[in-house]
Amino acid sequence: MSDSQAAEATLTDEQRSAVDRLLRSVGSVVTELGERFAAAGHELAIVGGPVRDALLGRPVHDIDLTTDAVPQRVLELVDGWADAVWTIGIEFGTVGLRKNGQQVEITTYRSESYQVKSRKPEVSYGDSLYGDLVRRDFTVNAMAVRLPGGEFVDPFGGLADLADRRLRTPGRAEDSFNDDPLRIMRAMRFAAQLGFSLDEGVRTAATAMSDRLRIVSAERIRDELVKLMLSPNPRVGVALMTDLGVADHVLPEIPKLKLTVDEHHRHKDVYEHSLTVLDQAIDLERARGMEPDLVLRLAALLHDIGKPKTRSFEPGGKVTFHHHEVVGASMSRNRLSALRFPKDVVNDVSKLVSLHLRFHGYGKGEWTDSAVRRYARDAGPLLSRLHILTRADCTTRNRRKAAALARAYDDIERRIERLEQEEELSKIRPDLDGNEIQEVLGIGPGPLVGQAWRFLLELRLENGPLGKEAATEALRRWAAERE
Structure with missing residues (x-):
């Protein structure tokens, strides 16, 4: 023509x-x-x-x-x-x-x-x-x-x-994807962004040629993945990537989540759970009037990727995933780094993954104020995202259990807010600064000052504000015990 x-x-x-x-x-x-x-x-x-x-x-x-x-x-x-x-x-x-x-x-x-x-x-x-x-x-x-x-x-x-609402190539899909393999990722992204379905020829070619993505730079793949994750419905794109084999070359940890379902189906489908957590995090994001949050969405998708490596079968058929949050944080860091994400995104996502189980030790509010302080301080500027991720991580169909978890998290948020008003949790520092520590101990700058500072910080988190006099006495006792 x-x-x-x-x-x-x-x-x-x-x-x-x-x-x-x-x-x-x-x-x-x-x-x-x-x-x-x-x-x-x-x-x-x-x-x-x-x-x-x-x-x-x-x-x-x-x-x-x-x-x-x-x-x-x-x-x-x-x-x-x-x-x-x-x-x-x-x-x-x-x-x-x-x-x-x-x-x-x-x-x-x-x-x-x-x-x-x-x-x-x-x-x-x-x-x-x-x-x-x-x-x-x-x-x-x-x-x-x-x-x-x-x-x-x-x-x-x-x-x-x-x-x-269909994605189709002008010529043969195989020729199009051979010309530029990144178009395979663009198909996934447009499906999520525009709500379009994939023409059968596009689906077939994407599956057959997904390994061609290996020749595309990590930065170009990352940029398409970012657009997909920030789209109105990233679940659609992620599911397509998984179903067509594209995720094996971009986020291989995601399709591996399907392998965590044992033959007796005694625990939830971790892959479907992860997509549901992503959906629920986006719902909460929108309910709070937030713009699409890349860090939150990546953390929601990746929060359980440590489960396949930590799966263990115990007597009675019980399945456990001990320390999967630690393993998952490391895996998230490695994958996002390989995709050339900025360091702040890598650090924030991996930290959220590492913290996403912390709340489940809260029970019915048994945590002391010091434990609540630590929870808020460890999250730091990620606290609001951790709130959303933790709430989104509840996908149980048991309404009574879901309601109990929601009430418990309402409680911890109220306690954090109260302590924040009383103590400015995000700005918690020891009652003595570095110069005062040196003066009390009669020492100059050095590693001991940092050790003393961390001791006083732990004391402050455990007991709340001490005042300079009580902090000085505690510091002297600490130093005496080290001699």
Whole structure:
């Protein structure tokens, strides 16, 4: 099919209105660009996500443009017109610019493909809009609006797939995924983000070719996983990844959770439990008016990944997972580090995983105030997330048990709030600082000061505020016992 065959598609009045709204929303800058390119004999079109989202009634944020002009020619066309130009993506055919406060990216018609063992795609430029669209990931992203006239182009039935909420590739799915294996992850992400189903060809190819993800950089896979986890329904994406074998190459710990169901089914399905905890954490997140929280969602999904390694069968058929939170914290750290997540995300998720069982020692409120202080202090700035994760971790169908756990956690939250008001738990420090410790003990800076500080902190957590006089006496007794 040539560009002449990829002519304007027939739109309903509602769809035409959506395209018109898109053109109005992109503003005069984009229209002026279209006129500028047309006057120079070049094509320009809005393409991909902005067109899809406009037709879905979703907010349009980034404006992606495509053209037959090569990057150097694009630079010539915007020279002296744009307020700022950047070329950070020029090796992939992309030029960015800003005009009157609006940012756009212009990419030359192109195709990308990976060699068998390459981690970087090879980019080649094309000369037709159809040639550019046929190499895009899915039909719903292979629609365009020509500028400056506003003609709508849909050579592969993207409109019909939008209506059916279906992800399908413009050509053979195998060819598409071979060109860029990351598209397999994008399919999972779009399913979670947009609520679309996968065409059978996409499902089959994703399963058969998931091992091709090994040649894609960890950073690109991580970015897709982040978008999936922050989507409205990450469970859909995670379940697809697991069912199609994709998770084996991205989060292999998740499908292994299915192996923790023993042949007698004497304990819950840990895989389904983990997905339910993720759902419930998101429900609590929304109920509290929070934005999608990556750390919380990752912790909810990964909180039990230590169970397969710690499973043990005891007399009478009882199944235990002793210290699975410790093992799971280490596994979470390793997996997220391998995916190149930022250190703060790695640290926060692994800490939440390590703490997620702590509350279950609370019983009916038997904890002393010192134990409550330790719980809050150990969680530190993650306390609000730990509250949500702990509540979400209750998936029992026994209503009486679920209600009892909820009441117990209500109680601990009230106690933390009371102690917070009384003592500012997050700012708890020993009653003596480092200089005062040195003065009391008659020593200079050194390891002993740190040991004394930690002793006084433990004392403070155990007993609450002591005052400087009592703390000084306790410190002297401690030092005397060490001699």
